[in-house]
Amino acid sequence: MNQKRNSLYIFSLTLVAAIGGLLFGYDTAVISGAEKSVQAYLITSLDLGTLAHGATISSALIGCIIGGLISGYFASAFGRKKSLIIAAVLFFISALGSGYPEFLFFQQGEPSIALLFVFNLYRIIGGVGVGLASAITPMYIGEIAPADIRGKMVSFNQFMIIFGMLVVYFVNWGIANGQTVEWINDIGWRYMFASEAIPALMFAILLFFVPETPRYLVLKREDSKAIQVLAKINGSEEAKIILRDIKNTYSLTKERADSVKLFSYGKLVIIIGIMLSVFQQFVGINVALYYAPRIFESMGAAKDASMIQTIVMGLINVVFTVVAILTVDKWGRKPLLITGSIGMAIGMFGVASLAFADIIGISTLIFIIIYTASFMMSWGPICWVLIAEIFPNKIRGQAVAVAVAAQWAANYFISSTYPMMMEFSGGLTYGFYGVMSILSAVFVWIWVPETKGKTLEYMDSFWIKKAGDKRNVS
Known part of the structure; x- marks a missing residue:
């Protein structure tokens, strides 16, 4: 018996993957509320100039470039799903580390060049997560969604990026609202960065409940798993047709396919x-x-x-x-x-x-x-x-x-x-x-x-x- 397309299931998979987009937006925008406090704590107090300030504020972009560059290797070696889990872990580490860079090795309230380096390192780690998510989230959705709604599903990822930026603006405002400048410069900016750990943890947990994409499963010659995912998305008869088309594109031997x-x-x-x-x-x-x-x-x-x-x-x-x-x-x-x-x-x-x-x-x-x-x-x-x-x-x-x-x-x-x-x-x-x-x-x-x-x-x-x-x- 042929099943019909499972629209709810498709949207559920898209929604989980698009949390990567939300974290993309959240991580890139969270610095907007914390910028002046970070400047006061780690730049001005160390008597450093605008060059150090600019490098600190934009340090996450270095990680974004690195994450983008390595995303292809990760997507091919570990799969789309596991790569997104890795991105979620990086977001989580960066959120807590950026909020409390003194963890283990430094004394709170005693800024130093070494502490500034560690803070930038945590921001770069988050940037790597952004780079991975920015590449692999649309890839995952694109390989899951049927052709006639693929544009809509992948576009939803952009909605989540913008939504993530909007959410963090309100989160930052909520943390700072009614507080003194001294409290924000001492504690508030830490809460801003650490708040990202909540959606990052939720993303990591939910990813364990979604499947790998059928295109990647076929690439790894796991056709039985691929047909199960395709059938749940498109119905059993349509799944057979799609599987055949996918296999035709992977008609090379495994050794040659891996060296394309x-x-x-x-x-x-x-x-x-x-x-x-x-x-x-x-x-x-x-x-x-x-x-x-x-x-x-x-x-x-x-x-x-x-x-x-x-x-x-x-x-x-x-x-x-x-x-x-x-x-x-x-x-x-x-x-x-x-x-x-x-x-x-x-x-x-x-x-x-x-x-x-x-x-x-x-x-x-x-x-x-x-x-x-x-x-x-x-x-x-x-x-x-x-x-x-x-x-x-x-x-x-x-x-x-x-x-x-x-x-x-x-x-x-x-x-x-x-x-x-x-x-x-x-x-x-x-x-x-x-x-x-x-x-x-x-x-x-x-x-x-x-x-x-x-x-x-x-x-x-x-x-x-x-x-x-x-x-x-x-």
Whole structure:
């Protein structure tokens, strides 16, 4: 008897995996509330300068790049599920270690260079967890979800990233609300970091109750386990068809499959994956996210007003990510990306024009909202969707690792150059992001394939044909 698709089961697996996205957002944003306290405790008290402060605040990004680079090895060697468990453990260690770096070796209240090093080490460990989760969470969801709803399911991961950022803003506010600056600088910042241990522990526990992806199980020649997972997701008859298609893409012997090179399907697919990641960062979104309060303050808003506007931006992020979730499998990936690029260009060119005219006001906020909303309904979630689905099965682990590492490197470059660019010219800075938005639309229009409704196995044959390989893949 053929079972029907189990939508509740699919969403349950997606929800558990997407907690990795929530922790991604939580870990990258938690520093926003603790930054000044960390500066007071570990930088100012040691009479260190802005270079040490900047390196400390951005230290997690180093771990993100490392995590992205090693994600391919982990995904292939340990599987998608175990790699996510490792990421959860790293999040947990980082949360407690960052909150109490004095554990075992140092005396609380006595900062030192060695303690600063240990704190940065814990933040880097958390960054490795972010790098792993950012690559493997969409990979896991993409390999679990049926083709016709895969875009929606992978986009949900972006929702959880934004939701994680929004949650930690409120957690930080709740910890600091009504407390003295002295208490926050002594104790409060520790609670902010340690609070991440709760979702990290929940993530680790829940992962033990989800299966490995059927694509990885087939790669490891565990067909009986793969068919069980596929049947529970798609129904027994459809599972047989999908298993056959997956096995066709893994038709090489185990020894040859394990030695498949990154460029086995040509260089184009790898270049497209890298450029998707680079454009997602070069349009300037993390400048808007990381420096939002400072941008609003520079527009003339008081500090409290700038924080409120930042929360408003967070809510806009959530709403327009939902728009992407609801439309990605109906409209397709390319139309959403191109539409979003045009909207981002309008927003950034608007901000740039106002900056050149030295006009600051509500009009600037409106253009920033247009820009952010356009990103969140397009490049925010859809880039992750494409990274999860454009690569052939045999090279997906290592290809995703390269793309994600490129994304974190681009993130670091754009975020670190923003203050310097703003000192030179605010108008030219925002104009640059506008130009990148236009180029991203052209790139998608010419080079990026539409993957709406396509199976992951279809992409193998697609790239083989693109590379001019005439091998039989059916």
